Amino acid sequence: MNLRSIKKLALMPVIAVCSLAVMTSAAFAQWEPKKPVEFIIMAGTGGGADQMARLMQSIIQKNNFSSQPFIPINKPGGSGAEALRYLQDKSGDDHVVMITLNSFYTTPLQNPDLGVDISTFTPIGRMALDTFLLWVNSDSDINTLDDYVMQVKSKGKDWKMGGTGQGQEDSLLTGMLQNKFGFEVTYVPFPGGGTVAKNLIGKHIDSTVNNPSEQLGFYEAGQSRPLVAFTPDRLEQFPDVPTSAEVGHPDLVYFMQRSINGPPEMSAEAQAYYIDVFSKVFNSEDWQGFCASDGIFCNEWLAGDDLATYHQAEKAKHEELLKGMGLIN
């Protein structure tokens, strides 16, 4: 036998299992939750993930996408560690799903003791890619990224950058900026993006890398100023804010994925059911409208195994980032 046929042979059972899985999932497409579904949010109330979860909940209810309600539950402890551990312990449970932040990757990497392996979780669907901008208080005299870098360099450790927990998205992006420009700031962690935004307006910190939704209210009131968007394209809400590539740093691009995942060993029928529910949410007018108004990318729907592949790639990327910052070995 040549190598190719061996490969083919080896693939046979895989194909068989896959087609069986497809068949069973089709046959059991009628699976429905028998009680309200716990909708775990791995962050505190008022932040981006929280708002999205509650919006999804309402879209599901309003359009009758599910016979049972989804009940959002916040488990913000320890940069999502509480939520991850909770989901891990719910192994085999068909009535719990979770909306993620990037701490989905970083928290288990930083806490091996937690005993959480995200590759065992059941991937459902990627709902959005949230974007980041660099913000200062509008009373500041900083107007461009160059101004910013100069100011921060002269202030050094006296410059206070606010963000979410250590090792989470905001701090990683801060780390990227530090490595890129060779400055070092004092990073102050807060429980949620909303609180970070408020502390910038109250001048308790000097800059933030908030998501658009967290700052939009203040931005519209003229209280905060975005300097640069860490995205490949300009954002609709901020047509005048240049992208990082436009100011000469195309590598400064960072997204936060918002995906729905189930616990390990969720049944294939339940997985198929949730993929169906959330793809309907994703394609709904309400969801797409929310993405457009809040500066979030919701162009591409990823589900099931595609999402698992994406998770693996993102996990590897975050591992590099964390190593680069010396947060893990």
Place this chain on the structure above:
Amino acid sequence: MEILDALLQGFATAITPQNLLLMMLGCVIGLFVGAMPGLGSVNGVAILLPVTFLVPPTAAIIFLAAVYYGAMYGGAISSIMLGIPGASTAVATVFDGRPMAMQGKADFALVAAAVGSFVGGTISVILFTLFAPPLADFALKFGPQEEFALMMLAFATFIGLGGDDIPKTLFSIAIGLVFAAVGLDEISGRPRLIFFDLPGFYHGINFLVLAIGIYGIGEILWTLETSQGEVKVSQASFTAKRVLEAFKKLKQSTLTILSSSFLGYFVGILPAAGATPASLMAYGVAKTMAKDPDSFGKGNIAGVAAPETANNAASTGSMLPMITLGIPGSPTTAILLGGMIIWGLRPGPLLFVNNPEFVWGLIGSLYMANLFTVIINIAFIPLFVSVLKLSFTILAPIIFVLCIVGGYAPTQDMHDVWLIVIFGVVFYLLRKLNYPVAPAVLAIVLGPLTERALRQSLVAERGDVMTFVERPLSATILFLAVLLIVLPAIKMMRHRKKREAAAEQDGL
């Protein structure tokens, strides 16, 4: 006057038949949600949120705000009648509400709760109406340092709470702080104090678990022991004359109610504080400032009025950062905030400008909801009081079941139910040894908030402790905290001297 015009417009919005009906419905639902142990305004509002997509946003927020409001009143009912806090905001109400009920003065306590809530709610909605923008600016001035100072103030109000035995009070606070530290570290995410490696400790020890354990289970044990199962509560029938009498009694607490209103409101508008710390602080302040601090915890009407006034004031207060800054001041407002985003409204500094009919409709409805809830509350008092006609041998098992259900409902984890039982027994024993238990409850509420604020401040200032006294606002609050510790100490010494003098006179 511009504000007056807008407010009249708001009243007009609030009293359209649909909105008025929704508001009344919301108040009644809230009342019952609040009265059920384990179900608080958070659950009530979260469960009802999807219902509100059927009506316009203004009607929706009026309905949900009424539920929130009603629940604040309702929490007091089970605190007073059964001795179990109906919601975390009503824990301090148990301290004096329960003893009053045992003395046959449950109706007085309920009137005090209703009237206090009404005054607190009304004062804070007036403050909201007149000073929303400057108050929002004030809330912004609160950085981590100020939050830490505020927490110190809260602890200071409680030093005097344990009575004369300061070492035992400190011990009780320390136990509460240790429990508060259980779970995952807020900043690094590392597990702390996971006893016996039980996964249930990862979400920390919920404050309500401790409170239900102490005041539900512990109280049953205590009552059974002291009464040998024969509790006799003589309750006069509730007549108009009793109401008048209650009002007369309450008049002596006017100052307490007024100061609790302002305190509750200001704590409420600070993001991340909310009504529970507000009610505990109000209780502590009322006791510290009272002429007869010893009578607190034994059925002082001011001890019911203060926390109830403050929690209603704070719940209105927490709507201010929600509307003007888009930041929830309490867990319930976080859900309301989510609702507003779904309804297509963007909370933030421009909401007043962009959606005046929404904001003023809400404010108008708050005035009405206040009036409405106080009326139904007083009307329902005879019904609530009749609970006490049941013999304690019947009541005790019912309370026990409510405690277990109330402990299980929020996290749906048997782990918490076992904790409630263990806490109930342990704190019953501590109480027998004369340890004050209220400071432990306070510590578990404020512990995490304090820790976070302290660590944020120190990280931001790179370990410089002087930051707390260098910032004028935080220095002022810390100064007040020091005063609050020193004042009762002096008072206590005088009191002791007086007592000794009296004892000498009696020739004892």
